[in-house]
Amino acid sequence: MNPRRRALEVLSLADPTEKAAQAGALFASLARQAIDPHEPITCSADLPGRPPRPRLVAPRDVPSRSAATLEGRAALLHAIAHIEFNAINLALDAVWRFPAMPPGFYRDWLRVASEEALHFRLLRTHLQSLGHDYGDFDAHDGLWTMVERTRADITARMALVPRTLEARGLDATPPLQAKFARAGDTRAVEILDIILRDEIGHVAIGNHWYRWLCERAGLDPGAHYALLSARHGAPRPRPPFNIGARRAAGFSDAEIDSLAPRS
Numbered sequence: 001m002n003p004r005r006r007a008l009e010v011l012s013l014a015d016p017t018e019k020a021a022q023a024g025a026l027f028a029s030l031a032r033q034a035i036d037p038h039e040p041i042t043c044s045a046d047l048p049g050r051p052p053r054p055r056l057v058a059p060r061d062v063p064s065r066s067a068a069t070l071e072g073r074a075a076l077l078h079a080i081a082h083i084e085f086n087a088i089n090l091a092l093d094a095v096w097r098f099p100a101m102p103p104g105f106y107r108d109w110l111r112v113a114s115e116e117a118l119h120f121r122l123l124r125t126h127l128q129s130l131g132h133d134y135g136d137f138d139a140h141d142g143l144w145t146m147v148e149r150t151r152a153d154i155t156a157r158m159a160l161v162p163r164t165l166e167a168r169g170l171d172a173t174p175p176l177q178a179k180f181a182r183a184g185d186t187r188a189v190e191i192l193d194i195i196l197r198d199e200i201g202h203v204a205i206g207n208h209w210y211r212w213l214c215e216r217a218g219l220d221p222g223a224h225y226a227l228l229s230a231r232h233g234a235p236r237p238r239p240p241f242n243i244g245a246r247r248a249a250g251f252s253d254a255e256i257d258s259l260a261p262r263s
Contacts, residue, residue, distance in 0.1 A: 002036045003029075004106060007095035007113070014049040016085055016124070016134055020117035023088050027114035035103045041096050048089040048144065053135030054082060062140050067179040074130045076179070077188060078137040081123035083169070084195070085134070086143040087116040087202075090161055093147055098154040101209075108205045115198045122191045129187075149232045155213040159225050160234045162206025163251075168237060169199050170245040196245065203249035222254065 006026055013019040065079060066072040091113035095106050124134050143165055150157040173196045180188035214221040228234070241259050 001033070002039050002041075003033050003110060004035065004037075004039060004096045004099075005041055007092045007110065008041060008043055010113075011047060011089055011092040011096065012043075012045050012049045014051055016051055016120065019049065019085075019088060020120050023092065023110075023113040023117040027110045030107060030110060035106045037100055037103060037106065040099065043096070047093065051135060054078070054137060054139040056141050057138045059140040059142055062138055067183040067185070070130060073180070073183055073185060073188070074127060074132040075137045076176070077123055077127045077130070078132065078134065079139065080176070080192075080195075081120055081127060081134050082139040083143065084116050084120040084123060086141075087166070088113050088120060090143060090147050091116060093151075094154075094157060097151065098157070101154070105209060108209070112202050112205060115202070119191075119195050119198065122194065126187055126191060146232065146234070153228075155210065155217070155219075155224070156228045156232055158206050158210035158213060159228045160232055162203050163210055163249075164229070164234050164237070166199060166206065167203045167246065167249065167251075168235075170196065170203060170242045170249065171237065171240060173199075173245075174242060175240070200245050200249045203246075207250035 003026060010019060010022045010026055013022060062079070063075075065076040067076055091109045094109045095113070098105075120134075127133060143161070146161055146165055147157070150160055173192050177189045177192050180186075180192070210225075211221050213219075214224055229236075237259055239259070241256075243256060246256055
């Protein structure tokens with residue numbers, strides 16, 4: 001089966017355990033399968049497949065989380081696990097939805113899906129060690145909302161999901177690690193080390209393909225990014241910024257300089 005078609009099947013799975021396992025298996029099987037970039041693939045199902053819990057609420061209705069208590073620490077881990085579960089979905093969606101890209105595009109995003117699945121499993125296992133599980137706390141759907149907004153424009157998808165929303169995770173991780181460290185949760189800090197390492201690569205993939213698409217279309221990446229951000233209502237990054245991680249992910253000096261308002 002074309003891995004792009006299989007990606008849609010895995011995206012449609014509702015059970016998080018099965019989805020994470022199948023995302024990893026799909027990437028592992030790539031050496032034995034040929035990717036057909038041009039196969040037309042349609043979908044009539046509601047996407048993505050989701051478990052009945054967690055309950056999805058508006059972002060403003062998700063309570064703030066403090067790592068100072070066991071319950072707060074579990075809620076915070078749950079929020080990160082939910083992001084990683086959604087990240088599996090967004091990577092799989094890019095694989096099946098956008099045809100006629102180079103085979104490397106699909107290999108890159110299937111690798112991302114596999115690594116996000118690993119992150120989800122690590123977080124869920126640690127969450128279970130605290131007496132909770134994925135689905136125990138309310139969550140919001142911010143990542144998938146932007147996936148929906150950019151479903152008809154691959155350049156917008158690359159601009160606004162990996163290199164905007166996921167890049168915010170590069171900034172958020174060190175403060176999160178500090179919170180868990182203060183609470184004595186060294187395992188959470190270790191897991192976030194793994195996630196940060198991999199997410200630098202994921203954002204770099206978004207940067208690469210965004211610039212590739214702009215070059216193919218004869219677009220200026222900086223000017224077009226500003227247009228896409230305004231068109232799709234992308235959030236502006238907020239400090240503090242993880243400048244080292246952003247540089248490692250391929251952001252230019254000009255892009256980094258543009259993060260903060262000029263005085």
